Amino acid sequence: MAKNNQKMVEEITAMDVDFAKWYTDICKKAELVSYTSVKGCMVIRPYGYAIWENIQRILDGMFKATGHVNVNMPMFIPESLLQKEKDHVEGFAPEVAWVTHGGSEKLEERLCVRPTSETLFCEHYADIVHSYRDLPKLYNQWVSVVRWEKTTRPFLRSREFLWQEGHTIHATAEEAIEETERMLDVYADFCKDALAIPVVKGQKTESDKFAGAVSTYCIEALMHDGKALQAGTSHYFGDGFAKAFGIEYTDKDNQRRTPHQTSWGMTTRLIGAIIMTHGDDNGLVLPPAVAPVQVVVVPVAMHKAGVLEKAQEVADQLKAAGLRVQLDDSDNSPGWKFAQYEMKGVPVRLEIGPRDIENGQCVLAPRVGGEKRTAALGDTLADTIQQLLQEVHDKMYEKALENREKHTYACRTLDEITRTLEEKGDGFVKAMWCGDEACEDKIKELTGVGSRCIPKQQEHLADTCICCGKPAKCMVYWGKAY
Numbered sequence: 149m150a151k152n153n154q155k156m157v158e159e160i161t162a163m164d165v166d167f168a169k170w171y172t173d174i175c176k177k178a179e180l181v182s183y184t185s186v187k188g189c190m191v192i193r194p195y196g197y198a199i200w201e202n203i204q205r206i207l208d209g210m211f212k213a214t215g216h217v218n219v220n221m222p223m224f225i226p227e228s229l230l231q232k233e234k235d236h237v238e239g240f241a242p243e244v245a246w247v248t249h250g251g252s253e254k255l256e257e258r259l260c261v262r263p264t265s266e267t268l269f270c271e272h273y274a275d276i277v278h279s280y281r282d283l284p285k286l287y288n289q290w291v292s293v294v295r296w297e298k299t300t301r302p303f304l305r306s307r308e309f310l311w312q313e314g315h316t317i318h319a320t321a322e323e324a325i326e327e328t329e330r331m332l333d334v335y336a337d338f339c340k341d342a343l344a345i346p347v348v349k350g351q352k353t354e355s356d357k358f359a360g361a362v363s364t365y366c367i368e369a370l371m372h373d374g375k376a377l378q379a380g381t382s383h384y385f386g387d388g389f390a391k392a393f394g395i396e397y398t399d400k401d402n403q404r405r406t407p408h409q410t411s412w413g414m415t416t417r418l419i420g421a422i423i424m425t426h427g428d429d430n431g432l433v434l435p436p437a438v439a440p441v442q443v444v445v446v447p448v449a450m451h452k453a454g455v456l457e458k459a460q461e462v463a464d465q466l467k468a469a470g471l472r473v474q475l476d477d478s479d480n481s482p483g484w485k486f487a488q489y490e491m492k493g494v495p496v497r498l499e500i501g502p503r504d505i506e507n508g509q510c511v512l513a514p515r516v517g518g519e520k521r522t523a524a525l526g527d528t529l530a531d532t533i534q535q536l537l538q539e540v541h542d543k544m545y546e547k548a549l550e551n552r553e554k555h556t557y558a559c560r561t562l563d564e565i566t567r568t569l570e571e572k573g574d575g576f577v578k579a580m581w582c583g584d585e586a587c588e589d590k591i592k593e594l595t596g597v598g599s600r601c602i603p604k605q606q607e608h609l610a611d612t613c614i615c616c617g618k619p620a621k622c623m624v625y626w627g628k629a630y
Contacts, residue, residue: 167372178431206338221289236389283317315411343435370555372424375627458500460475608623
């Protein structure tokens with residue numbers, strides 16, 4: 149492992165020199181993405197896509213454990229369908245990409261390339277929901293969407309990105325609200341348990357909620373540079389979409405009712421969150437749960453008899469135990485390999501050479517959280533590594549939580565916000581708010597930080613709004629954001 153902050157990969161810009169360049173360097177050097185001839189679109193390369201596949205696999209299991217099933221909606225939305233919910237279409241209009249021709253023929257009606265799929269699900273619900281027996285519908289889909297972003301950056305903002313979008317419809321408001329909050333908890337648990345990222349759970353302000361929603365809930369994470377990143381959202385729609393699309397059902401008393409809906413989503417920006425929460429100047433640091441390779445086996449002096457064979461035997465043993473393992477038997481030097489897999493964020497490196505084999509052991513080097521250690525070869529090795537992977541995860545979470553707490557500031561005046569950020573750097577600011585949108589806008593104008601969420605866990609920092617001095621309604625997390 150790197151000692152005394154020695155850089156193992158010189159091609160990566162130090163994060164304290166240029167954080168944006170550091171981020172881009174990692175995306176390219178770790179072979180996560182490549183740019184394309186279509187501005188704002190990216191190739192997600194195999195290593196980056198493997199991270200997404202692991203995110204997808206874990207999340208999909210969590211969704212199915214809560215009763216959801218997967219569907220797939222079309223990519224195209226007729227303009228007339230998109231126009232049915234006024235607030236929704238206005239919210240997305242600046243980002244919509246349109247198809248105007250099919251082959252050489254001009255279309256009679258423009259088709260929107262989906263920026264999100266609420267209208268498609270509503271059209272489908274109107275066709276299949278007729279009775280209380282048809283409810284609830286707990287759907288999710290894994291698709292790509294297109295939003296014509298002006299400023300793009302790999303994973304964080306791109307014109308086409310991958311995501312999952314959950315869409316559910318319920319008989320009552322109570323059921324729908326419960327679903328909205330339950331899925332937010334699923335997201336928060338996933339970030340903690342799979343990505344080692346601590347998040348703040350809360351509700352968006354009225355001005356920041358999803359277009360067409362009654363209320364929007366979110367999880368917010370803090371990156372290395374003190375900027376916030378919205379890691380997931382969950383929306384309660386009430387019955388607005390159902391009314392716009394004429395969706396009704398007959399209840400048990402034979403009365404016609406309007407159902408209530410939700411939607412919720414996470415995207416490939418989670419990969420950006422992993423990079424900016426855990427990465428360091430040597431490269432990626434990947435949470436074991438989503439790392440494409442959890443253990444890399446590096447044979448040392450593999451030209452000597454029996455070394456490569458033993459390394460292969462160990463790799464096969466660990467694979468059989470369910471670990472994701474790579475054996476590097478290339479002719480690159482061990483030092484090059486150490487730096488390469490450090491940069492690619494592999495959680496554990498296993499070194500094995502002639503003396504190790506003679507002593508019935510190997511050397512384990514965790515990417516974070518400790519020095520090299522020896523481990524006995526044999527039946528207990530897989531268990532030892534599983535315990536080490538959990539240790540790596542726990543230390544990653546502790547470090548990220550420590551960073552968040554260190555850069556979370558309670559402020560009671562606008563001047564204190566400005567002074568604190570100038571002295572300590574960007575981070576979350578906790579401050580009281582009256583609930584007035586004018587104050588929300590003024591706080592951002594004067595301090596540079598916008599509202600991130602109204603956290604579920606409220607603190608009473610003062611009796612009055614930090615901006616206007618009127619009675620405060622709630623404590624808000626503020627911050628600069630990606």
